[in-house]
């Protein structure tokens with residue numbers, strides 16, 4: 001088990017936020033420089049791993065089974081105060097349609113059992129992940145949670161079946177919640193090392209990415225022209241069965257298809273996706289929802305997924 005403190009970096013930025021002009025100046029300079037670097041990296045990844053105009057398969061399936069979160073994170077478009085979505089649950093039939101379709105293609109990529117939500121608020125999810133593990137023994141299973149609905153029994157069950165289990169402990173005083181402390185104590189006395197678990201201390205109130213323009217607190221709108229790798233690797237399924245553009249499309253503004261009336265692979269290769277990939281490859285400014293998005297990270301899980309794809313080539 002790893003315990004990471006991510007509050008230090010955020011606190012530095014929080015300090016700069018006290019001086020908005022300074023913040024805007026530093027932030028836009030840094031963002032633009034990083035965007036240029038990331039653009040070169042992303043193009044080389046897209047060119048190397050995928051065929052620019054017709055990548056055959058996703059490497060990351062994200063499934064949101066409940067449309068709500070109980071979190072209060074100021075930077076998040078779905079925090080409990082500002083989320084405009086209605087409460088919606090994915091039908092069991094839809095969930096297992098996805099899982100069995102993945103089985104049919106012997107899927108070895110990543111399956112994330114969360115989206116813009118707190119997945120553990122869905123009381124069915126632990127059972128469903130356990131059943132999915134039997135159906136998809138080779139896939140990489142991932143779950144991120146804010147930890148609040150977690151108890152020891154769920155923790156033990158989940159650590160047995162997940163490859164990656166991230167517990168984001170949000171609090172501005174940097175303290176761990178009591179249930180998370182209990183889990184850490186349990187781990188210290190057990191024989192298992194829980195290598196698949198990371199507990200991250202994170203700040204609840206801070207400014208982060210614009211999240212496709214939907215973050216309630218993002219400051220300036222830095223226009224990023226870079227391409228983006230998401231439509232080349234991630235398929236994002238909402239409780240209704242709709243496929244949204246990516247995990248930053250929190251409200252499902254750009255719908256690529258619906259799993260109830262089509263297969264994942266067919267949707268992934270439909271004309272909507274092909275057109276979109278062509279547009280975003282030249283610049284994200286070609287796409288309405290992407291225009292205000294400053295997501296420019298090639299984050300760890302992406303690199304992990306690229307490696308998975310490399311292996312299967």
Ligand code: SF4
Pocket residue numbers: 069070071072073076077078079080116117118146170
């Ligand atoms: S960041 Fe996570 S925990 Fe916080 S409100 Fe958003 S979905 Fe919920």
Ligand code: SF4
Pocket residue numbers: 212228229230231245246247248249284289290293294295
């Ligand atoms: S630019 Fe942003 S909204 Fe558009 S696909 Fe990439 S991450 Fe998603």
